[in-house]
Amino acid sequence: MTTPADQDEQPRRRRIIPWIAGGSAVVLCAAGITWGVLSAQSAPTKPTHTLVAVGTPVPSAPAIPGPTASAAPGAKAADPMTAPTPDPRFGAPVAQTVTTGDASSFGGDVTVTVSPFTEVTISAAGPGEVSGPGMKATVVVRNGGSKPVDLSTLAVNGYYGDDYTPASPIASETNGLTGQLAAGQETSGEYVFSVPAASQSAFRVTVGSGASPIVLVK
DSSP states (O other): OOOHHHHHHHHHHHHHHHHHHHHHHHHHHHHHHHHHHHHHHHSOOOOOSOOOOOOOOOOOOOBOOOOOOOOOTTSOOOOTTSOOOOBTTTTBOEEEEEOTTOEEEOSTTEEEEEOOOEEEEEOOOSTTOOOEEEEEEEEEEEEOSSSOEEGGGEEEEEEETTTTEEOEEOGGGOBOOOSEEOTTOEEEEEEEEEOOGGGGGGEEEEEEETTSOEEEEO
């Protein structure tokens, strides 16, 4: 049986329940905001700096072009469209034949000069080397151009005797040309070869750059 007091209590309970539900929603909302703020504060900060690549290779200097064939006095110049004929003694075309101390043009305002040969005594220190008489060739390169050039393309080979026998290079006593040569600069490299004492007076070298023709130096 429902009394008048019970009837008065029911509307009051209905008013309390929505208030409690609304209060719970407010509490949950506040908690959600607080959690969101804390999450934002604890989240790792994205880097604002710009990543820059390191170790980017520097553009290499151009190779030395190499000598061009020069016609003998009174001879007809070679046709530039015709491939030069390799010299069977060296396996490459000979562009010029000069004597020690004479400068040869290697293109791009680069000149190469071989100083007078020097007799040396070799003390073998590397694989395959033999102690004994030898010859040293000092090669001087001057870069008269406006840009650096790559010296690593230069090749120096030695020969001796009337039949141009290839001379064995002595790596342990050779200080060859490497790296780059800046514009307006000059540098030199020393090349040592094993040469029999009886053939030292008939020693020659060839100098070339890559697949270009070569210069024969006597």
